[in-house]
Amino acid sequence: MKVYKTEDIRNIALIGGAKSGKTTMAESMLFEGKMITRRGAIEDKNTVSDYRPIELERENSVHSTLLHTVYNEKKINIIDTPGFSDFVGDTIAALNVTDTALFMINGQAGVEATTETAWRQTVSAKSPVVFSVNQLDHHGANFDETVRALKDYFGEKVTVVQYPVNPGEGFDTIIDLILMKQLKFKEGGGEPEISDIPDQEKDKAEDLHLALVENAAEGGEHLMEKYFENDTLTIDEMREGVELGLVSRSIFPVMCSSAKHGIGTTRLLDFITKSCPPPNNMPARKTTDGKEYACNASDPTALFVFKTSIEQHLGEVSFFKVYGGEVTEGLDLINPRTGNKERISQLFALNGKTRDKVERFVAGDIGTTIKLKDVATGDSLMDPKNANAGFEKFELPEPLYTVAIKAANSADDEKMGAFLNEMHKTDPTLRVEFSRELKQMLVKSQGEFHINTVKWYLKSNNIEVEISTPKTPYRETITKTANADYRHKKQSGGSGQFGEVHLRIMPYTEGYKNPTDIPIRGTDVHDLPWGGKLVFNNCIVGGAIDARFLPAILKGIMERMNEGPLTGSYARDIVVYIYDGKMHPVDSNEISFKLAGRNAFSIAFKNAGPKIMEPINDVEIRVPEEYMGAVMTDLQGRRGIIMGMGAEGKSQVIKAKVPAAEMGRYATSLSSITSGRGIFSMKFDAYQQVPSDVQEKLLKAYEEAQQEED
Ligand SMILES: Nc1nc2c(ncn2[C@@H]2O[C@H](COP(=O)(O)OP(=O)(O)OP(=O)(O)O)[C@@H](O)[C@H]2O)c(=O)[nH]1
Ligand SMILES: [Mg+2]
Known part of the structure; x- marks a missing residue:
């Protein structure tokens, strides 16, 4: 494949609501650019973009796909993203490296919930946005209504550049307000027949043209001056104004x-090549040490890896954008994260699974390579002379939906773990971790659909899994002071075991005060790996217990802290005073004192007003006004406390603190309460005491589980 210069490249992300027609549009664009000789269709399971088995089966995109086409001698890189918000990670990555976001809007459905979600991503990525109202051939399509909704949601800067003359079945004609011409397309696409705007459309076209010229003129002061001078702009000035705007x-x-009938595609491609910014006209990207790369071919080489996939027969494929210089086969680059050298092997331009070998990619282009040693999504690859720092990674959302996963057949455990790790590598919003605390393998995701794809992949690799709600990581602590003594004594055969410990425990709080009736001889403060503290005081006088046994006592207590006396959860925030005990001249040893310490601690714990603490999450929910009531009622049912609410754009934002235990399947519930229009984010805030009825239930459940184990 030919090598394209920076200014001859356009990078487009196809984004928007699920099933709006992104993949079908990509197909049409490839066809018009002669990348393919016939257009595939979703229903025929033969599009270039949705080529993976899971996509063919489900008839929707599950991963983003890199494609390219050529129009007006410009190379247009296209990243077709999945519309379901569970796969938002791919949308974020695509927007991070493309220059223009091309939004597909389903002309029958208007602004859907997923359109709003995707819009917010373009706001954070500061992406230029072009809308295409698609599916205009559908009898239910309503262009004017859709534009009204777009303006309603996204503001008056939404500017009509084209409108359909005959929307509905047989739709083939568009009035173009930059060209001020009528375009009539043939079924299947191709170049339109261009004619003057018919009389009956003239007034409407003039009005809309004027609005467009005004908005385009706002792109730059020099254009504004020209507009005031001449009362209009030339086509080229309008294009410049649109690009700047x-x-x-x-x-x-x-x-x-x-997209399905190829209507409008060639003009859309024409618009992309003439009015959308080439990569070098976009703001420069900064490295973490402040160097700027503005897609300049004469800069040192700088690549950013925005995606990793694992393809059959190829292994790992790294997707990158060139931000500086150029990349050729055999080039050595440095990954600043590892400091390692990576040699670039073959370079490919992709169209879905079709690979085209490329000799080099210049600044601004998007390409792929294989066989890198240790490169992950978010890494940079830099010229060795300039490799102190790479580019900032893009931020991915916090997980919203966590499940525990287990192989149905434990022989598959290892295989399952390997697949899950592979999946995380190709989709970093999917996080996998083994919780030692809960003794469960957790998969953290964006939603139920996301988890279903995990199940699908495992199943297609013959791994059946069981998915369940994860346990809650409770904590245990105490509310008052208690003393306990414990004697461990065992006489069996030869040498026996003997250790006796007298201790006091007290809640740890910031600035706590030691009791006055016990002399303190030494204090160790332990920061617990699971949060909170254990303060261990040696208060032994008169050699009642040898100093050499104190570490064993601490060990015994730590064991119990690790598996708290109430529910087996981690215990925290406790001050311990070891103030007396007894030894036996022959039988005392470390194991005896460990057991004595552990049991004394357990007894004291139970008498010290023990309580169970649960994790509380900060939750932020965004819903249209009409769902507020239902969402609030539901939150109350989840023991949530509303911290605040307010309007933001067209949505209401509710802030609440909700126990994590109640938020397990919230993604699914919120979606069903709000007909898919609600979204939320969630982050751990703090531990709080559970209400007494919940504590009762938890204690009982633990006791029953213990009995079952016995
Ligand atoms: N009538 C009509 N149907 C269309 C048009 N574009 C797409 N479709 C149909 O709409 C459905 C969804 O199309 P896709 O191209 O998969 O939409 P998508 O936006 O890629 O969907 P996701 O990847 O799931 O987000 C398919 O059945 C298409 O055939 C169009 O312009 N007109
Ligand atoms: Mg798609």
Whole structure:
């Protein structure tokens, strides 16, 4: 494949609501650019973009796909992203490296919940946005309504650049307000027949043209002056104004299409090549040490890896954008994260699973390579002379939906773990960890659909799994002071075991005060790995217990802290005073004191007003006004405490503190309460005491589980 210069490259992310027609549009764009000779369809399971078995089976995109086409001698890189918000990680990655976000809007459905989610991603990524109202061939499509909704949601900068003359069945004609011409397309696509705007459309076209010119002129002061001088702009000035306005997000052009019938595609490609910014006209990207790369081919080489996939027969494929210089086969680059050298082997331009070998990629281009040693999504690859720092990674959302996973057949455990790790590598929003505390393998994801894809992959590799709600990581602590003595004594055969410990425990709080009736001879403060503290005081006088046995006593107590006396959860925030005990001249040893310490601690713990603490999450929920009531009622049912609410754009934002134990399947519930319009984020806040009825239930459940084990 030919090598393209920076200014001849356009990078587009296809984003938007599920099933709006992104993949079908990508297919149409590839067809018009002669990358393929016939257009595949979702229903025929033969599109270039949705090629993976899971996508064919489900008829929707599950991963982003890198594609490219050529139009007006420009190379257009296209990243087709999945619409379901469970796969938001791919959308974020795509927006991070593309220059323009091309939004597909289903002309029948208007602004869907997923459109709003994707929009917010473009706000954080500061992406230029072009809308295409798609599916205009559908009898239910309503262009004017859709534009009204777009303006309603996204503001008056939403600017009509085209409108359909005959939406609905047989749709083939568009009025283009930059060209001020009528475009009539043939079924299947191709170049339109261009004619003058018919009389009956002239007034409407003039009005909309004027609005477009005004918005385009706002792209730059020099354009504004020209507009005041001449009362209009030339086509080239409008294009310049649109490009500048796209970059500064002061214009969001609206185009028309029927991806399925190829209507509008060539003009959309034309618009992309003439009015969307090339990579070198976008703001420069900074490295973490402040160097700027503005997609300049004469800069030192700098690559950012935004995606990793694992393909059959190829292994790991790294997807990158070139931010500086160029990359060629055999080039040595440094990964600043590892400090290691990576030699670039073959370079490929992709169209789905079809690979085209490329000799080099210059600044601004997006490409792939294979066989890198240790490179992950988010890494940079830099010229050795300039390799102190790489580019900032993109931020991924916190997990929203966590499940415990277990292989149905324990012989598959290892295989399952390997697959899960592989999945994390290709989708970093999917996190896998073995919780030693809960003794469960946890998969943290964005939603139920996300987890279903995990199940699907494992199943297709012959691994059946059991998915369950994960246990809650409770904590145990005490509320008052208690003393306990314990004597461990065992006489069996030869040497016996003997150890006796007298201790006092007290709740640990910041600035706590030691009791006055016990002399303290030594204090060790232990920061517990699971949060909180254990303060261990040696208060032994008169050699009642040898100093050499104190570590064993501490060990015994730690064991119990590790598996708390109430529910087996971690205990925290306790001050211990070892103030007396007894030894036996022959039988005392470490094991005896460990057991004595452990048991004395258990007894004291139970008498010290023990309580169970649960993790509380900060939750932020965003819903349309009409669902507020239902969402609040549901939160109360989850023991949530509302911390605040307020309007933000068209949504209401509710902030609440909710016990993590109640938020397990919230992603699914919220979606069903709000007909898919609600979204939320969630983060651990702090531990809080559980209400007494919950404590009762937990104690009982633990006791029963213990009995079953016995
Ligand atoms: N009538 C009509 N149907 C369309 C059009 N574009 C896409 N479709 C259909 O809409 C459905 C979804 O199309 P896709 O291209 O998979 O949509 P998508 O946005 O990629 O969907 P996800 O990847 O799941 O987010 C398919 O059945 C397409 O055939 C169009 O312009 N007109
Ligand atoms: Mg798709």
